Amino acid sequence: QVQLQESGPGLVKPSETLSLTCTVSGGSVSSGSYYWSWIRQPPGKGLEWIGYIYYSGSTNYNPSLKSRVTISVDTSKNQFSLKLSSVTAADTAVYYCARRAGTTEAYYFDYWGQGTLVTVSS
Amino acid sequence: SYVLTQPPSVSVAPGKTARITCGGNNIGSKSVHWYQQKPGQAPVLVIYYDSDRPSGIPERFSGSNSGNTATLTISRVEAGDEADYYCQVWDSSSDHPNVVFGGGTKLTVL
Numbered sequence: 001q002v003q004l005q006e007s008g009p010g011l012v013k014p015s016e017t018l019s020l021t022c023t024v025s026g027g028s029v030s031s032g033s034y035y036w037s038w039i040r041q042p043p044g045k046g047l048e049w050i051g052y053i054y055y056s057g058s059t060n061y062n063p064s065l066k067s068r069v070t071i072s073v074d075t076s077k078n079q080f081s082l083k084l085s086s087v088t089a090a091d092t093a094v095y096y097c098a099r100r101a102g103t104t105e106a107y108y109f110d111y112w113g114q115g116t117l118v119t120v121s122s
Numbered sequence: 123s124y125v126l127t128q129p130p131s132v133s134v135a136p137g138k139t140a141r142i143t144c145g146g147n148n149i150g151s152k153s154v155h156w157y158q159q160k161p162g163q164a165p166v167l168v169i170y171y172d173s174d175r176p177s178g179i180p181e182r183f184s185g186s187n188s189g190n191t192a193t194l195t196i197s198r199v200e201a202g203d204e205a206d207y208y209c210q211v212w213d214s215s216s217d218h219p220n221v222v223f224g225g226g227t228k229l230t231v232l
Contacts, residue, residue: 037221047157047165047208049221063123063218096164106153106171107212107221112164 002027004097004113012091012120018084022097022113029078030055035100036080037109038071040093048093052100053080087120094118124213126224133230140196142227144209147190152211154192156185159226160205168207169194196229204231 008020022036029036037052051061053071061069065084073080084091094117098109127145134140144154154172157165167176169185172192182197196203209224 046226047210047223049223060219062220102153102155102170102212105212105214105219108153108155108167108170108210109157109165110167110170110176112166115164 002099002111004099004111006095006097006113006116008116008118010117010119012087012118013122014088014120015086018082018087018091018095018118018120020082020095020097020116020118022080022082024078024080024099027099027111028075029073029080030075033101035060035107036071036073037098037100038082039096039098039109039112040091041096041115042090042093050082050084050095089120092118092120123216123220124211124222126209126211126222128207128209128224128227130225131228131230133232134196134199135232136199136201138199140199140203140229142194142196142207142229144192144194144224145190146192146211149190149192149211150188152187152213154185154187155210156183156194157208157210158203158205159208165208199229199231201231204229 003025035052038050053059068085070083094115096115097113099111101110102108156169158168159165172187173185
């Protein structure tokens with residue numbers, strides 16, 4: 001059973017960089033069948049896809065966040081990470097990591113972490 | 123960019139059938155996936171590829187997709203089905219392929 005666990009600071013100051021890590025167990029980020037994703041959910045609102053990464057380092061980001069987002073992978077630690085720069089209160093959300101599965105142009109998210117709340121406040 | 127439209131809320135009595143729609147331009151040409159999210163919990167995949175159920179999801183959950191509307195159907199609704207439901211597609215129609223979620227539907231069991 002694949003499990004994902006987010007970790008990182010729960011409070012970030014405005015204009016600083018949000019950094020989170022997702023640790024994968026029961027599976028390998030080096031598996032060629034999957035991409036590894038970040039998704040967020042502002043309090044009381046819907047889901048927003050942030051981006052995903054392949055074990056090779058290939059990435060794809062949400063165009064609305066692309067200028068501020070960096071996703072990286074560390075295969076030796078079986079982890080992948082998110083950095084979101086120049087944060088504002090609008091970036092306050094529960095951040096989920098998830099595994100992207102599926103076939104070409106039919107991708108879905110089959111395993112999710114429990115989520116971690118990140119609050120942007122001074 | 124591609125937009126998915128869901129009704130904000132759907133109410134149903136226990137034992138009845140709930141239908142949650144997800145509208146999008148020619149959505150029938152895409153694969154639609156559905157997630158259930160209970161308060162304070164992460165989303166759970168309940169339907170993928172329009173109508174397939176992951177292991178462990180009850181047969182009461184089914185999906186269909188045609189034309190401009192995809193539908194998640196929950197038969198014999200139980201109190202434990204009360205949750206938010208989100209549809210999702212992969213949109214490759216623009217210059218930048220993108221994951222798109224619907225706004226979510228709150229299912230209330232009366």
